[in-house]
Amino acid sequence: MKKRNTRAPKDRSIKLAAWVTGIISLISALLGSFVGASIAADSSLQLQLDQFKEQRLDESRKVRGEAYQKFLDAADGAERGTEEILECMLRLDLTRRTMKAECKKDIDATQEAVEVVYRSRDAIAVNGSGEAIKLSYEILYSVAEEDVKGFNFVRPYILDLEGDGPIDLPYYGLREKFQHQMCVEINPLPGPC
Known part of the structure; x- marks a missing residue:
C-alpha cells in the first residue's frame, strides 16, 4: 500500500494563496499608479490652462x-x-x-x-x-x-x-x-x- 501525500493539498493552497496575493498586490499597484498618474496629469493640465489664461489676460491688458x-x-x-x-x-x-x-x-x-x-x-x-x-x-x-x-x-x-x-x-x-x-x-x- 502506498502512502498518501497529505502535504500536497496544503502546499497547493499556500501557493494559490501566494499567487492570489501577488496578483492582488500587482493590481493594486497598477491601479494606484494609474490613479496617481491621472491626478498628476489633471493637475499638470490645470496648471497649464491657468498659465495660458494668465498669458492671454496679460496680452489682452497689453x-x-x-x-x-x-x-x-x-x-x-x-x-x-x-x-x-x-x-x-x-x-x-x-x-x-x-x-x-x-x-x-x-x-x-x-x-x-x-x-x-x-x-x-x-x-x-x-x-x-x-x-x-x-x-x-x-x-x-x-x-x-x-x-x-x-x-x-x-x-x-x-x-x-x-x-x-x-x-x-x-x-x-x-x-x-x-x-x-x-x-x-x-x-x-x-x-x-
Whole structure:
C-alpha cells in the first residue's frame, strides 16, 4: 500500500494563496499608479490652462493699454490744437466766421489731430470694454463735433464764445474718467487706481 501525500493539498493552497496575493498586490499597484498618474496629469493640465489664461489676460491688458494710451495721446493732441485755435481767435479778436482764414495753420493741424483721434478710437471699439468705448465716444465728441461733411474741428464749447454762456471744458473731466477706467482694466493687481 502506498502512502498518501497529505502535504500536497496544503502546499497547493499556500501557493494559490501566494499567487492570489501577488496578483492582488500587482493590481493594486497598477491601479494606484494609474490613479496617481491621472491626478498628476489633471493637475499638470490645470496648471497649464491657468498659465495660458494668465498669458492671454496679460496680452489682452497689453493690447488694451496700448490702444487706450494711443487714444489718449491723440485726444491730447486734438485738445492742444483746439486750444491753439481758441488762442488764435482770442489773440486776433475773431468771430467764428472770420477765423478760418486767420487761423488756417492751427485749424489744419487740429483737423489732422482729430482724424487721428477717430482712427485710434477704432482700436478701442475692438479691444476695449463697454465703459471705455462709451467714454471714448464722449471724449471724441468733446474734442470735435462730427458733421455730415466729415470732421468739424470746432469743439462745442468754442461755439459758446459767440454767446454769453460760460466756457465749458468737458475734455479734462472725461479724460480723468477714462484714465481711471484704463487703470482698472489694465492693472493686473487689485487695488485703488
